[in-house]
Amino acid sequence: MRADTLDIIATIDVRGKPCTERKAAIFGLYASLDDNEAFEFINDHDPAPLRGVFDAIAPDGYAWTYVEQGPDAWRVRISRSLMP
Numbered sequence: 001m002r003a004d005t006l007d008i009i010a011t012i013d014v015r016g017k018p019c020t021e022r023k024a025a026i027f028g029l030y031a032s033l034d035d036n037e038a039f040e041f042i043n044d045h046d047p048a049p050l051r052g053v054f055d056a057i058a059p060d061g062y063a064w065t066y067v068e069q070g071p072d073a074w075r076v077r078i079s080r081s082l083m084p
Contacts, residue, residue, distance in 0.1 A: 007038070030062065062080060
């Protein structure tokens with residue numbers, strides 16, 4: 001799936017929210033994605049540990065793209081990956 005063909009359905013800013021609220025918002029949006037859709041979230045630190053959770057629950061089923069990488073904000077675009 002090419003990043004330039006994706007429809008960004010939402011951008012959420014999770015900075016300052018408790019971890020459980022961050023995860024609930026992010027995984028809720030991921031669950032709502034259709035083909036060719038993505039969302040972006042903004043965090044106050046590198047969300048690399050969250051990527052590990054995605055690897056565990058959706059291996060080969062998502063795409064993770066850093067749009068911005070600090071130092072004050074990290075913006076990540078997540079989309080569903082189409083299986084070949």
